Amino acid sequence: MLNLRTATAEDASIIHGFVCDLADYEHARDRVELSVEDYAAYLREGNHFNAVIAETDGTPAGMAIWYTRFSTWVGDYMHLEDAYVDPEVRAQGIGTKLIRHLATTALDLGMKRMEWLVLDWNESAIRTYRNMGALILPEWQLCQMDEQALREFTASEPGTL
Secondary structure (H helix, E strand, O other): OEEEEEOOHHHHHHHHHHHHHHHHHOOOHHHOOOOHHHHHHHHHHOOOOEEEEEEEOOEEEEEEEEEEEEEOOOEEEEEEEEEEEOHHHOOOOHHHHHHHHHHHHHHHOOOOOEEEOOOOOOHHHHHHHHHHOOOOOOOOOOOOOOHHHHHHHHHOOOOOO
16 A cells, blocks of 8 residues: 655655666766765754655655745746656656645645756656656756865956856
């Protein structure tokens, strides 16, 4: 039986493990910097992110991490940072149930939008999201500065770009 529950600081090792598994799948394991202790501290503080754990018969099977963002067009909305289901239990609808749970949560909180990112090579996820009714927006590109880029940019003289 599937159970979806809100994560607590005691779930930090579960969340960290799933984040690392997802990073492995995305060929980016070396980019995970947070530790189990970091996740526990963030969850204890309670204002950085929210997480939902999916359990099948009491065994962790997946998770989703989300937080509130603000849009000047619609106000507060839900950003789904990560959703992951253990490969051993995929194709059982757990991911869809996690996202449906988050969609319900977003509506209950008065949010008018939920969004997330998907890698362009993850065709099975893209198909699943489209089947859920999600729009994949080709005109929006993610822009990102890592710590080194932030430091270089802030150290540069105005007008030198």
